Amino acid sequence: MDTTVADTLIGTTIDGRYRITGRVARGGMATVYRATDERLGRPVALKIIHPSQATNVHFVDRFTDEAKTIARLTHPNVVAVYDQGRHEGLPYLVMEFVQGRTLRDLLAQRTRLTPVEALAILEQMLAAIAAAHRAGLVHRDVKPENVLVAEAPSGGTNDLVDAVVKVADFGLARAIEASTVDESGQLMATVAYVAPELVQAGQADARTDVYSAGIVLFEMLTGRVPYDAADPVEVAWKHVDNDVPAPSALVPGLPRALDGLVARATRRNPGERPTDAGRLLTEVQAVRDTLGTADAATALLSPVPGRPADATTIVPTVPAADATALVPPVPAAHHPGGHRPSWARLPEHGGARSAPHRRGAAEPHREGLFADRRRASLISLIAVTVLVVLGSTWWLAVGRYTDAPSLLTLPKAAAEEAAAKAGFGVFYGDGRYSDTVAKDSVVSQNPGPGERVVKGETLTLILSLGPEVHAVPDLSGQEAASAKGSLEELGLKYREGKGQYSDTVPEGVVISLSPRAGTELKPGETVTVVLSKGRAPITVPNLVGMNINEARGKLQELGLTALERSKDSDQPADQVLAQTPKPGTGVEKNAEITLDVSKGPPLVTVPDVGRQPCQQAKATLEGAGLVAQIGGLNPNGTVFAQNPGPNQQVAPQSPVQLQCF
Template identity: 40%
Template sequence: MDTTLKDPMVGRVLDRRYRVDARIAVGGMATVYRAMDTRLDRVLALKVMHPSLSTDEAFVGRFIREAKSAARLSHTNVVGVYDQGTDGTYVYLAMEYVAGCTLRDVLRDRGALQPRAALDIVEPVLAALGAAHRAGLVHRDVKPENVLIGDDGRVKVADFGLVRAVDSQSGVTTDSILGTVSYLAPEQIEHGTADTRADLYACGVMLHEMLTGAKPHSGGTPAQVLYQHLHEDVPAPSALAPGVGQPLDALVARAAARHPEQRPADAVALLSETRAARGLLTEAELDAVPPAAKGATGSPVGGPEAGAAGADGGEARTSVIPRPVLSGATEPLNATTRLAPPPRAPEPGGGGGGGRGRRRPRPWMLLSGAALLLVLLGVGIWYINSGQFTKTPAVLDKPQAEAAKVVEDAGLDVRVTRDYSQRVKRGRVIDTKPEPGERIRHTGTVTLVVSRGPEIVKVPDVKRRPLAKAREALKGAGLEPGVVKRRFSEDVPSGSVITTDPTPGTERSPGSAVALSVSKGAPVEVPDVVGDDEGAARDELRDAGLKVKVRGKRVFSKEDEGTVARQSPADGAVAAEGDTVTLTVSKGPDMVEVPDVEDKSEDEARRTLEGAGFKVKARRIFFGDTVFNQSPGGGDEAPRGSEITVWLR
């Protein structure tokens, strides 16, 4: 049964311009339809975001920004982006329609490809990526599903800058996750970063798959595949396909190097290396049939075989590309539109002649039929008189007064509500309830939803407010408290807001983040209190506007007992008024008995004194090596860590 018959989008006209003709594919973020641009009379592909994602303003905003970036690309190997817009709850992207299939379809149907065919595909892919890289764009999701091969053999790359990770509401499955992680660069997995070299890694993996018919890393779960990306190099294609030449092994190793600095700078550089590798291959190497090929015939890539791979229009084939229009008896919409009538029941008596098997209708049967006819006639008269219907007029994007007049002229009542719209001008109709074209009684009411214009809020003035109060004020205005930076201020009390970014009065969309700069108070230079009496140190720090905390455990130090041995922060540091300085109080030097090392060799004396916790300074008379005197002397007490002088002769 054709699934397009169940899709409510089929037959709609989005934005009063794009007529949706058939559903092509369904993905995690959007559904792709074949549509007709009624204004320019051309077939195109319409990607409509799923309603569950269209309510996420941040996601929609990113979708729109990146669509604009992708539309800047004008290259023969890039799927063109024509338009982007919204129609009520529908957010859509109008793009070039490519009749054909994807590289995934080719790999599924043909297995591994001959090196010549693989290079014929990867070179235009690199040309497309090179144009994007030089324009400052990174694809971030290069994979066979995003490489389109037209029926005319042209290779195009789709979904530039539009594919990102989608949260749980996109409903992705383990299989789709595996399909994506197989081409992620190690730096995307480990650090979440993706520059031009991440696209090259995906191309290297894709080239390996084309040459061998298998992905270089495989596993039953995404975690297993991710681990291999991080810890294992992409193997040489010749290990699985012995006919692959050494230049292609080197090319795959260069593109899919685990460390990004070992890859070329961008796709333009890799394209140059790819063409150089092709030039080093012999004709036999270019036309070698890999072991994993499925009945390869040498037909040009994108020819009849490739076209047939995508001709069934099934959603399981791919979720990212338009499908060729089916024709004739294979068109799904024509496949189930007619049913053969049931066979006629045999007449009693074997259907013989003379009419002997036929029965004349009985009188009670005639009366029952007449009664039934009267009932049906009465129901029909009631329906016509009491249930008259009309259709809701199409008044979208009309000024409120004009739309109301159209509805009233149709004999319907008008009710007006208002809502915000980023696209429809203030005072014009965004939507109607019922929707245009829906059936409504002649006595019914049509609700016009009129645009208030873009929804914006102003950043409130929260200067000098405590941080908690400032956050409450921002949330109350429909904004989100953003990054908090703390800095010194002599004017604003500690913990209160100094400034906001954007500044007060700036207009922003609801939900936008506002950064806050919060005061740490006036700066205070921490005084040096090491060696001071504990009480005097407390007073000096408090006079400077600082709080004092004394550690309960005292330590041995060179400072006198009861004085400050250490402080944190140290002297000279800059703290905020009201910050705390922690003091450690000395319990005096740790006195240790000095070992007697006279008449010992220098090495033995050093080991003995250092083992007791002292430092050693040697003074030599002539060239002797025996200790004849020491200071302090053996048996005396000295602070642990102090220096003992020995004289040698």
Template identity: 40%
Template sequence: MDVSVADPLVGQLLDGRYAVRARIAKGGMATVYLALDERLDRDVAVKVMSPALVDDEDFVRRFTREARSAARLNHHGIVQVFDQGMHEGVAFLAMEYVPGRTLRDLMREQGPMCPADALDLLEPVLEALAAAHRAGIVHRDVKPENVLIADDGRVKVADFGLARAVDAGTAHSQTGLLLGTVSYLAPEQVERGVADARSDVYAAGVVLFELLSGSKPFAGDTAVQVALQHVSSRVPAPSTRVAPIDPAIDELVLLAAARNPDDRPADARELLMVLRETRRRMSPQALEAVPAALSGASAADTTTAPVPATPQPADAGAAQQDQTMALAAVPLGPVQAPPRRRHRGRNALLVVLVLAALLGAGGWYVGAGPGAYVAVPKVVGSTQAQATQSLSRHGLSADVTQGYSERIPAGTVISADPGEGEKVRKNGSVALVVSRGPERHAVPTLAGLSEDAARKAITDNDLRVGKVTRAFNDDVPEGSVVSASVKAGTQVRAGTTVDLVISQGPEPVAVASWVGKPADQAAAALGKSGLKVKTSQAFSNTVAEGLVISQKPGAGTAFKGDTITLVVSKGPQLVLVPKVVGSQVEDAVRELKGAGFKVEVHNILGGFFGTVRSQDPGAGEKAPKGSTISLTVV
């Protein structure tokens, strides 16, 4: 945090609300301060615009409009805009304060990064840009300085709409100033001063190149030279600077940073999908490989003829190629400096003549030549064919992309960039967004999927995971989707919430011991608890008929649908008592024992004859097996 430099705003109260505490950073267009929002008692970052910009009424009007648009963005990866205002001639934004550092700081510390780390950093940036593109907002100034890395590791993108406001505020000057960060400008921004979602994709590709290689794709003595290389040369593959680089990573960078906008992904969401697929295709070894600079690698793959540098304010840090700066829109050819001679008068005359020639050529170029500006006609609300014809009559072409709209009929122009009345160079193009009608997505089939697979299917279809509840289910395995709140195949709006019910498997049931208790009561109670009951019967001399002899499994916990096996007593087994009266005692005992009885012998007169005189129970009666038969022997 830049707290050492004295600053007149530090200590002031902006708009009666924001108490400025310290200066955080300063750039060519704005200075950022840490302030306290005294109304809500929270820290905020206050971005104060340069006084030179505030003097332009068009800028102030556009700045206010763009700030309101940015404030509507609500995404965890976007620095939120809370407020916008003017205080004693100072235009400012109050934004979310993100304690941490910029991606530029991290890149300076680490140098070239392995693909895994580079993709981890770019992915949340693309998620934020995708949310903005879905809302119809183009960033226009994607660069490492506008990517904040919070102390807790969160990645956030800042300054949505600011570049557009600044560009609009200065576009009416005769020189046709084009603002942006030169190292990340898409060719169409340099050539025509227009940008759409594909321009952000290009800048993201350049950022990825720099993350991997530790250097920018193009270098030059002046910012103009660098900008012209973006127009005339294609961004090189990272593998030309560092190694090892997987070919899939080269393909990703070259796709995003294609010179022709039509060759790039249509928006950040498409690039995000390509990034994720690239990561999926790469091996862990390739993802974790740390690249090193190749010997003899050049800082730029192309060279450019020298052109005069645009003078920069001393405090803007003109030595840094990646800062915000102004580029003359008039193409400049090579200019040879006059040879040094002893006669300074002749030197001065030559300089005056050269400058006069340049100014004259520039005046013709922007006044009547190809650099002349025309006003964009009203095309919003027209059909695509009508808009194209109207632009053609004004010497302009249409660069058409399509977007969804809930309100605008399909085939009708939703927006134009630049907008109605804005100045565009003759033979330039206007970016039109034509309605595709309402955006609808089919809800995928989710029942039976794992929770992770269901979440991915929902987000892959531009839908949101809603409330997730968990319930016991006998038929669906634990961790799988039982049902979704929206029927599969239903066409719904993007961002529609889909609730999920996830199975916890069968419900656990407490099982009591039913041993020695009535079997019918046991079966009823177990069945009521959702358990299945299987019974078998067995004789028992100790357990009365109808009572449970044994239970498996025993007391404890089971799950609904499990089977409990009960063995139910049939009582003791009854056996027919054979007739042994009149038999000799030895034969009688043998026969009774063979029938499963015990024998008790009572002798009369000493049992002299050894003959059974009587038996109890008597012959033909039934007695429990194992019971005792009493014999009287004489």
């Protein structure tokens, strides 16, 4: 059934400009359509994400940001991005429409390619990926489905050595990976091409793309991927646990140089691979040049499935024992030295070959002359070929190499200046902590100082992050297991201190840390964590207002201890004014309860009112805050006695008795 009939977007014009004419492909995240840019009158490819992804705000934002970045990546082997926008809430990209087919389609038809064809395609792939690496982008999903083989200038895609190769979906795999959670935990990258570090740690850099490109080369040479299994996770872990086999183990007769190339690109340790696509490209070109020379001198191996026999191939003249050194044939018109893309072509030698002279029946007397000329031309050609081979061999083996400069311990700016002066570019890997190298200075480099390296190559530099220190995280409210995990992730040791009772923090939850949160520690240092023991078993009673004797008895009954503090107060003496902890608080047995106890009101000095008129004495006492009680025979007489006597200390409002006569 033609599924395009049911696609409602067919025939739709997007943003009044892009008229969709057909569907090209449908993937897990988006569908690609063929469209016409009616403003410029050119065919384009329109990629629009599925409605199920439109609700993922993080994915949509990342999709848009990555598209803008890719649009600035201009390279003849990169599928260009022209425009981006939204249609009915769904983000879309407008891209270059490549007339051709994917490398996956090509392999499905041909099974495998000749070494020269495979290297010709790989060179253009790596040129595109290298441009992305220089711009700070990592593809993360290099596979045949993302490699488009366009029609060659001569027409058709069967001429693979001369075909134009373009790489698609730069950065979009990262947008998907950063925003999509697969319930099965399956990797977003296609497992057949996934690098070990992406499986183990989920980390990717330029060397991750190098690994995937090596797997693509393996598949082009052998017609299959190195690992297969029913479970995708099992395939992914085979990349971690096994070395990629040599292609010649599956296809006998493949040159050993190709085995070495695949092996270097697919090392399980990223540090042992070429540092980026540009460095791998240099190695591929060197191998292709070597294979081109060998091919011109020798070899025809068994034909590749799907490739017709070519009458221009050369019959091998070497013994059968040397068959493993032979190279599959390349048609004379497709020799890599002459039809390599312009960005990868070495200087050509020699002029055009003239058409052979046709001898007629009436010219037998010139045969000897022509034979001599042919002999002389052959000798000259052999001499030139020897010189070219010797020169090329010297250049490939010696001349193009130099010693890598030492950039160790140099600050970033100084390292870049030194590298540029020596003719090298720089690529920065992930930083590394160092106790000896200052922050933002070079702590390591690859290739190392003094190592032989191709002139003009890119050096991978690792900058120091300074001494490794980590701030103690705020673990308040976390349970013990979570707190321990948080500390161990930072390389800090967990130690559990003496627990404390708490009325507010549940049992087993962090109350405090030592040292406190925010303190910077080195890995291996210890953080003491105090956990809550929950609410204490004894509830403190309310003692305020009680007499101190009563309060003491109450605390003794509960197994608690009173700690008393006297306070000045207008309240009666020995009355409890306040307590700590507050009533209702949970405490342990023998805990101290602090009680503030009133010392009573301040005392008043009784004035001497003897021999004063009684009414005057009364007024004097009342003015001192005392109460006068008049007795005797004459209330209006004179005071002959008072009790308490003069200058005694009594409480305010205490009565003073007066005897008046």
